[in-house]
Amino acid sequence: MSFEACAGIVERGDPDRFLAVMAAPVAARRILFPIYAFNVEIARAPWVTSEPMIAEMRLQWWRDALEEIALGGTVRRHEVTQTLADVLDVDGARALDRLVAARRWDVYTDAFEDAAHFDEYLDATAGELMWQGARALGAVSREDVMRFARAAGLARYLKAVSALEEKGRLPLLDGRENAIAALAREALKDIARPVPSNPAFLEAWQAEPLLRQIAKEPWRVAQGTVGISPFRAKWRLLRWS
Template sequence: MTVDACAALVQRGDPDRFAATMTAPVAARAPLFVLYAFNLEVARAPWVTKEAMIAEMRLQWWRDILAEAARGQSRAHEVAGPLAALIRDNDLPAGLLDRLVEARRWDIYADPFEDRAAFDAYLDDTAAGLFWAGACALGAPAAAEAPVRAFGWAAGLAAYLRAVPALEDRGRVPLIDGRAEAVAALAREGLARLDDYARTRAAIPQPARAALHAGWQAPALLRLAAREPLRVADGTLALSEFARRFGLTRLSLLGL
């Protein structure tokens, strides 16, 4: 039960997030790798089986892990063990992570989002919640929650738009409105949230900003989606390899 095992899981299962985390200060990497390994395990749970009941049980297992961690208990598991230690040592609110797990129940079923509010809540509880958990683990104060969540929602939207073709292939209805003009408008909303973050980012202490590194591609991806929304449907919403390498280098030198 080591952080190294969590880092290895992230490297294999979420290489973009792994690369971004490696640009963070060394001291910030361990808590982030634990959270990202947890997120990866939870995000996978609805997709590893076609049996809804089994998927529900997998998610419930993680909710049980979080409830135990909140009571100071831990299990001998490569992610659950370090996660319990992280919650204990950083006074991390387990309820925040529990909402992330609960939100993933949407991924189990083929039902579309009920309305735009449900879509927004999904991004807030999954992506924005994960970014805020990371910032909390790195010492962010309560005053930093709004800018972190604004950034996290936008970063989550960018990642979600990239996943639209895969979700459709799996029989899901990922967007409330999939028309090109609606997708472009949604991307512009994400950019507006990035503007909100930029205006209020001073509330985030420098050490906690490492929790935002995983979302570094969001501004460029959302600008591209706003300008060329058809890229979402055809699966070409991505940065060039040159832009990716340059961006990671810049992130390593300057941070966010």
């Protein structure tokens, strides 16, 4: 039942990744659904309360769970942790702690310190998530996966900028249209480079058209209108899978 619970969490909390996993082979779904369900739980932890201390406690709970998985002993009971423990090895559990730690930025309203801090956030969240899924499914080149994942993560992040601003966050170091377009153009160089086939890459199925749209029409980021039609999105997923 834990696997089905993970699939349900992803379907409700991250429908784009849910569609990507459903386009993957059945064996890959057993790996990806627990990892993505974990990500849903972590991503929403800073937003379910207005009290920073409570949000920090929620994130720490997951860091402690990952430590239990890494140690290989008894893991606290939760519909995600039990199945996640079957998927992650020691290195995977330790690496995903980096993802949880990075999400502490979402708890507060501080801006990123500099470009390096922003890149680290994308690497720790989007990058580490894709890498651990890909590694569990046989990928061996971390550098290539992280580069690809960072670009895909930027597309998702820029799509969410308007919503983040509505919640009182300062999501961009430079919100001018020319700066946003430059970010998208740079990411396109990485998303267009070929990477070895792996079901974990399916989550990036919309990244390239989104980045092209942002590079051409950066004003969409502030307006919250970044996106492609459902028909085009599903056509791309069919083409990728």
